[in-house]
Amino acid sequence: MIFNKKGYLHFMFKRTLLILLFLLLSMPMLAHGDLTIRIAEKTIEISEDPNNFELYYQRGLLYQQHMEFDYALEDYLKSQFLGNTNKALHYQIAEVHFLTAAYTEALQSIEWYLELDSKDLSAKKLQAQILFQLQSHKKSLEGYRYVIHNMKDIRPEDVLEYCNIILAENNKNYKGALEAVEYGLDQLGPHTISLQLKKLDYLKDSGQTEKVLEQYNYFILEYNRNEFWYYKKAKYLTEINRPHEAFISLKLASVAIEQLNAKFKNMSPVIELKEQIKSLESSINNQKS
Amino acid sequence: MIKKSTFLLAALCSVVSIAQTYNVDLPNVSAVAVTNPVGLPQHSASVTVVRGPYLQSGTPTSVVVKWRTDIPTQSVVHYGKTLKSLSKKASNSALTTEHEVALSGLFPDTKYYFNVGNKSEVLSKSDSGEMYIITPPTAGTKQFVRAWILGDAGTANNNQREVRDAYYDYVEDAPQNKGKTDMMLFLGDNAYGSGTDEQYQNALFDIYDDMLKKSVAWSCLGNHDGKSADSATQSGPYYDIFTFPTNAQAGGTASGTEAYYSFDYANIHFIILDSHHTSRAVGGAMYNWTKADIQNTKQDWIVTLFHHPIYTKGSHDSDTEDRLIEMRQNFMPMMEANGVDLILNGHSHSYERSFFLNGHYGFAHTFNPDEISEGGHTVGENGHGDGKVDSNGAYQKTSAAAEGAVYITTGSAGKISGGDLNHQAMSVSLNQLGSCVMEVEDDGRGGQNLTVKFIRENDDIEDYFTINKSGIALKADSTASGLISGGLIYDANKGEVKLKVDKNDRLKKVNIYNNIGELVKKSRKESINVGKLPKGLYIIEVITKNKGYTESITIE
Numbered sequence: 001m002i003f004n005k006k007g008y009l010h011f012m013f014k015r016t017l018l019i020l021l022f023l024l025l026s027m028p029m030l031a032h033g034d035l036t037i038r039i040a041e042k043t044i045e046i047s048e049d050p051n052n053f054e055l056y057y058q059r060g061l062l063y064q065q066h067m068e069f070d071y072a073l074e075d076y077l078k079s080q081f082l083g084n085t086n087k088a089l090h091y092q093i094a095e096v097h098f099l100t101a102a103y104t105e106a107l108q109s110i111e112w113y114l115e116l117d118s119k120d121l122s123a124k125k126l127q128a129q130i131l132f133q134l135q136s137h138k139k140s141l142e143g144y145r146y147v148i149h150n151m152k153d154i155r156p157e158d159v160l161e162y163c164n165i166i167l168a169e170n171n172k173n174y175k176g177a178l179e180a181v182e183y184g185l186d187q188l189g190p191h192t193i194s195l196q197l198k199k200l201d202y203l204k205d206s207g208q209t210e211k212v213l214e215q216y217n218y219f220i221l222e223y224n225r226n227e228f229w230y231y232k233k234a235k236y237l238t239e240i241n242r243p244h245e246a247f248i249s250l251k252l253a254s255v256a257i258e259q260l261n262a263k264f265k266n267m268s269p270v271i272e273l274k275e276q277i278k279s280l281e282s283s284i285n286n287q288k289s
Numbered sequence: 290m291i292k293k294s295t296f297l298l299a300a301l302c303s304v305v306s307i308a309q310t311y312n313v314d315l316p317n318v319s320a321v322a323v324t325n326p327v328g329l330p331q332h333s334a335s336v337t338v339v340r341g342p343y344l345q346s347g348t349p350t351s352v353v354v355k356w357r358t359d360i361p362t363q364s365v366v367h368y369g370k371t372l373k374s375l376s377k378k379a380s381n382s383a384l385t386t387e388h389e390v391a392l393s394g395l396f397p398d399t400k401y402y403f404n405v406g407n408k409s410e411v412l413s414k415s416d417s418g419e420m421y422i423i424t425p426p427t428a429g430t431k432q433f434v435r436a437w438i439l440g441d442a443g444t445a446n447n448n449q450r451e452v453r454d455a456y457y458d459y460v461e462d463a464p465q466n467k468g469k470t471d472m473m474l475f476l477g478d479n480a481y482g483s484g485t486d487e488q489y490q491n492a493l494f495d496i497y498d499d500m501l502k503k504s505v506a507w508s509c510l511g512n513h514d515g516k517s518a519d520s521a522t523q524s525g526p527y528y529d530i531f532t533f534p535t536n537a538q539a540g541g542t543a544s545g546t547e548a549y550y551s552f553d554y555a556n557i558h559f560i561i562l563d564s565h566h567t568s569r570a571v572g573g574a575m576y577n578w579t580k581a582d583i584q585n586t587k588q589d590w591i592v593t594l595f596h597h598p599i600y601t602k603g604s605h606d607s608d609t610e611d612r613l614i615e616m617r618q619n620f621m622p623m624m625e626a627n628g629v630d631l632i633l634n635g636h637s638h639s640y641e642r643s644f645f646l647n648g649h650y651g652f653a654h655t656f657n658p659d660e661i662s663e664g665g666h667t668v669g670e671n672g673h674g675d676g677k678v679d680s681n682g683a684y685q686k687t688s689a690a691a692e693g694a695v696y697i698t699t700g701s702a703g704k705i706s707g708g709d710l711n712h713q714a715m716s717v718s719l720n721q722l723g724s725c726v727m728e729v730e731d732d733g734r735g736g737q738n739l740t741v742k743f744i745r746e747n748d749d750i751e752d753y754f755t756i757n758k759s760g761i762a763l764k765a766d767s768t769a770s771g772l773i774s775g776g777l778i779y780d781a782n783k784g785e786v787k788l789k790v791d792k793n794d795r796l797k798k799v800n801i802y803n804n805i806g807e808l809v810k811k812s813r814k815e816s817i818n819v820g821k822l823p824k825g826l827y828i829i830e831v832i833t834k835n836k837g838y839t840e841s842i843t844i845e
Contacts (some may be wrong), residue, residue, distance in 0.1 A: 067611070122522065126500045137524075153523035156545040156574045157567070184545075189536035192545030193581045194574040217805040223542070223585045233806070248806045248839075255841040259826075261587065262689035262760075268626045269584065 035066050050218050053082035057089060062094065069100050087116040091123055098126060103133045121151050125158075128165070137169040148183070156194040159184030163198060174206035191222060209240055227270065228254040231277055243284045303379045336362045341406045342388075344422055345532040347472070347505035348539040348552075349397035352422050353532050356388045356405050356413065362823050364388040367411070368403035370821065372418045375402060389532065398426040420502045423471070428540050428553040429588065431737065431761060433466050434614040436554075437504070438477035438594075438725040438741075440635030441511065443484075443492035444703035446472070451746035452702045452724050453496060459726065459744050470504045471683065472554060472729075473497070476635035476700065477511020477565070478594035479527075484514035493530075507533070507561065510548065511596040515565045521799070521816070523547055533561070542582035549575050551582050556737075556761070557729060558588035560629075562595035562620070569615040569775035576619065583627040589761045590729060590739060593624060594633040598698035600653070600714045603637030604706035608652045618650050628691040628741065630756060635700035639710055640719040640743050642752055643696040645672035649714055656713035661692060668693035675716055676754030683755035695756060697741065699725050701811060716754070722746040736761050776831060777840045784820020786842065788831060795834040802828045820842065 042059040049055060060075030080089060090113035091167045097106035110127045117123065128143030148154060148162050162184075163177040170176070181199045185192055198217070203212045216233035220226045230253035237246035254277060257270060264270055341356035354366050361384040367375035379390050388405070395401060401422045404414035414420065420491045426432055437456055442449055460470055480488035494501065508531055510518065518525030521548065533547040539559070542555030548563040567575045574698040583591065597612040598605065599621060607613040613636075621632075625647055639767065649656055649666035658673045659665025667673040674681025686693045696714070702724045703779060711717035721746040732738045736759035778787045799817060801810040804826040810819070819827070822844055829840045 037418070122519070151522060153521060153528070155548065156578075160574060188545035189543050191536060191543035193542050193578050195545065197577055197581070220805055223581075224587055225585050245806055248802050248828055248830070251839050251841070252802075252804065252806060252826065255826060259843075263589075263628060263687075263691060264587070266689050267628055267691040286840060 035062060039066065051082055053079040053084035056082065057084055057086075057092075060092060060112070064096060064099075069096050072096050073100075078167055087113050090116070091126070094123075094126060094130070097132055098133075106130045121147050125151075129161075132165055132168065137165065141165050141169045148180070152189055154184070156184065156188060156192055159195055160189070160198055163202075171219050177202050178206075179181065204236070212236060225260070225264070227253050227255070227273060229258070230256055231273055231280070234277075234280060238280060238284060243287055247281070247284050249257050250277050252283070253277050300353075325788055331815065336360055336407060336410075336412055338405065341498075342403075342413055342420065343367075343494070343501035344505045344538060346534050346552075347425055347725040348421070349425050349427050351391060351393040351538070352424065352505065353394065353534065354388075354390050354392065354403065354405060354422075355530075358386050358388065358407075358412065361386050362407040364390050365406050365408060366390045366403055367391060367406070367567070368392060368401045370399065370401060370420070372402045372416075375404060380408075387529070389509070392422070395422075395424050397424050397518055398430070398432075399424050408765050415502070417611060418510075418788045420596045421497065422503070422505075423469075425471070425554045427722055428556075430555045431589070431731070432468075432555050433725075433731075434471050434555045434557060434729040435460070435463075435466060435469055436472045436474050437470050437500070438474045438633055438697075438699060438727060439479075439699075439702040440724075441478040441638055441700035441704070442475065442496075442702035442724070443478055443480035443488065443513070445481070445488070445492035445496065446703070448722050448746065449492065449496055449703040450704075452489070452722050452744075455744050455746050455748045456724050456726065458748050459742075459750075466755065470500060471499075473500060473506040474502050474559075474594055474633065475506060475508035476594055476633055477509050478635060478700070478703075479508060479511065481513055483516035484511075484525070484527055485517050486529075489526055489530055494516075505529075507552070507559070509561045509595050510563045510565050512565050519566075542578065542585050544575075544578045544582075549578065551586075553586075553588060555729070556589040558583075558586040558591050559622075560591065560593040562593065562616075564595040564597040564612050564616050569612065569619055571619045571623075579620065580627075583624060583629070588759065589630045589737065590631075591624075591627075592631045592727070594632065596634065597636050598634035598641075598700075599696050600643060600649075600712050601634075601637040601639070601641055601698045601708075602653060602710055602712040602715075602718070603698065603700070603708035603720075604640035605637045605708075607712070621650060622648075625694060626691065629694050630686070630730075631741070632694060632696045633695070633725075634698045637698050637708060638704050638706035639698065639708060640701055640717070640721060640723060640725075640752065641710065641712060641715045642717045642741075642743070642754065643699040643714050644674070644716045645669060645676060645693045645695060645756070646714060647692040647694065653712045653714065658713075668790055676756070678755050683757040686756055686758045687760060689760070693756070695741070695754060697725065699723075699743065717743075717752045719743070719751060721751060723751065725797075732759075734759065776838060777825065777829065777842075779819075779842045781845070784818060786817045786819050786829065788817075789814045790815055790833060791835075794836070796834045797834060799832070800830040802830065 038063045039059060041236050042055060042062060055080035056075045060072045063072035063075060069287045076089060076093045090109050094106045094109035097109060107130045108128060110123055119288050124143055125147045129275045131140035135147060144165050148158060159180060163180045164175045166173055166180055181195050184195045200215045203215055203285050216229060219229040234246040234249035237249060257265060297514050320632060339357050339358045339359050342354050345353040345355055354726050362452055364381040366379045367379050369375040376614055379392050396427055402418055403420055404411045406412040460468055481491040510523040510527060518527035526548055533550045534552060535547055535550060537543040541551030544550050548567050549561060551560045597616055598607055599617045601607045645668045646666050647661050647668050657665040658667055660672060661668055671682045672684060676684045686694060700724050705722055707720050710720060725741050725743050725745050727741045729737055729739045736757060737756050738755045740755045742750050742754060745751050796815055799812045800808055803809045824844050826843050831838055
């Protein structure tokens with residue numbers, strides 16, 4: 001018993017020293033706090049059980065979190081070599097390849113994964129993202145469409161990415177992109193700002209002048225503070241050669257600023273805005289004269 | 290072997306200071322205890338509440354009550370303004386173990402007692418009145434507010450309990466507003482090691498059960514929560530457990546996601562960001578939302594929270610880690626320019642609190658303690674002081690100033706992990722267990738004080754500081770009814786605008802535009818009836834023989 005306890009203590013002492021040594025040597029390179037320690041611990045576990053594919057997989061995940069993608073891939077491939085046939089491994093390999101821009105390899109790995117689980121939405125999304133990078137826009141769009149319409153909780157980011165693919169596939173398909181935005185607004189809430197902003201961009205890019213102005217009015221009416229929106233609307237009105245309306249919008253912007261509390265008036269974005277208003281106003285006046 | 294070990298040990302001791310203590314205090318997930326409400330009467334019901342109830346997404350008129358039962362049953366909440374008369378009911382007849390009931394139509398700043406159960410019985414109640422909701426006041430209200438701030442709390446061990454108990458002691462003995470906690474703010478890593486449901490049970494529900502029944506909990510995502518939660522699909526325990534406003538239900542701007550969101554409480558605007566999973570790029574969806582949100586608030590105070598710290602030399606390093614650098618370089622210039630007052634972060638398991646700063650986006654060694662007007666990074670005469678009212682004085686931020694914010698990395702509510710703790714921008718750096726309390730109150734001079742205290746696990750208040758904001762009650766000049774300007778008089782009672790035209794001049798026409806720039810009325814008269822126009826801001830364009838000018842009125 002005494003011997004066992006002594007042996008255990010000796011083992012723990014040696015193990016602790018090894019972890020500390022690893023940490024010391026890797027400190028400058030690995031500065032992610034407890035992730036560094038967990039990688040060190042996993043390394044010790046691997047040294048004690050070098051043929052355990054699960055351990056390599058787990059360390060690969062840690063390296064990946066640590067953004068040490070080469071090490072992560074090395075561990076995943078070692079895990080595979082040692083017999084890991086788990087579908088999650090294919091996903092991770094695909095993801096690391098994707099993150100390191102090795103898109104062909106990434107596609108191969110994710111397709112292996114999808115052979116095992118053809119309906120996994122995360123995998124379908126990754127596949128669509130890989131296809132997009134490989135300029136296979138049509139297939140990418142098909143895949144992403146499936147994801148968008150089947151994912152339980154989409155995010156604004158997903159909708160924006162979907163729109164981007166729609167326009168990559170056909171750079172004139174603003175109708176499709178705007179429908180996707182509307183679908184997003186329907187799913188996420190009608191006032192989701194990043195989608196409303198994207199809607200404005202697409203309406204502008206597709207030259208739908210009156211709808212652009214309606215969209216600016218939406219922002220003006222929806223938000224507590226609208227000085228920035230008045231200015232942006234005025235700028236757009238100037239661009240489409242409607243100087244008088246622009247002039248009125250600038251007046252509204254100035255009044256909106258005047259109605260702010262002093263704190264907001266003195267914020268640098270508002271101070272800059274005042275300058276921009278002044279400059280646009282004089283440019284409109286010059287146009288008139 | 291001993292020789293080898295001794296050599297290794299000597300080598301280690303002689304080099305770097307790896308003095309960080311790392312406590313692997315992971316909760317014992319095999320010993321998950323079923324929650325039994327502390328101090329609440331037991332009942333012999335066949336259905337048992339095993340989690341909660343707890344409060345989410347509080348607004349002046351609504352709150353979400355959530356709880357879990359061991360077997361599926363209906364969801365019923367009885368509530369009312371007096372404990373003996375819980376006469377109102379909100380329910381859902383679907384059978385579930387994960388109960389979520391929204392109470393709506395509540396009055397602002399009002400206390401409601403409640404219990405939860407199913408159609409046939411009450412399953413969880415407090416006869417002593419320790420289950421209640423106090424709705425926030427209407428946004429903009431200036432009143433005392435207290436928030437309990439917990440960073441990286443989720444160890445489920447005695448460290449966490451001691452930190453909790455120290456706060457409970459503090460709030461029970463508070464000289465004013467005894468026992469009042471308006472909200473809990475979790476800074477992420479709420480349940481080690483991976484934020485699983487069991488770990489959340491151990492580290493959040495079992496630990497804070499009493500407080501969660503009477504104070505709304507808000508949170509940002511930490512990296513450990515992010516191991517089991519997937520922000521890309523908004524799934525996993527973190528997203529299942531918490532219910533956050535995605536459509537500006539609690540004020541602010543709709544983000545469309547629970548990963549980042551905002552809410553108002555009294556005259557404070559809170560912005561919660563996801564520094565872990567979501568893109569931190571300028572121009573990304575979260576950045577655009579943050580900018581729109583912060584430029585849309587009129588609240589007196591702006592507080593933001595996210596997990597990864599802007600400044601730290603604790604168990605993480607804000608000079609070397611990408612998420613920390615990106616949040617600092619991408620988000621802070623925009624947020625500081627728009628008046629953020631307080632930034633709360635976790636991740637490093639220490640307490641590090643800055644001076645009163647503006648514009649420090651570089652590495653630690655680039656910090657310049659001089660005042661911003663002299664090219665430095667501190668704000669005000671005592672911005673490089675300790676911010677203590679009884680020492681160097683409170684940090685001062687007039688109602689007309691946007692600059693000046695305090696950054697706190699407070700991630701030691703569950704464990705400490707040391708580090709160099711020598712970031713130059715920090716006024717105080719401590720390797721101590723504790724949590725923070727933020728209190729906003731009147732300064733007695735028309736302004737308010739925002740005070741944060743760091744409460745150690747042994748009840749000591751190890752650090753504190755105050756930001757004083759003067760003239761909060763002062764509002765902007767009104768251009769509302771009754772306006773008299775050089776060229777126009779608006780008589781709100783008569784609903785009439787009278788133009789003043791020089792004797793030598795002649796009025797040609799008047800155009801009135803509404804708040805979206807539409808022409809809504811034309812006239813050629815000097816006296817114009819505007820009584821029938823809807824409320825709002827109007828621009829009046831006056832054109833005379835000699836000149837053209839504009840005026841504005843607000844019809845209220």
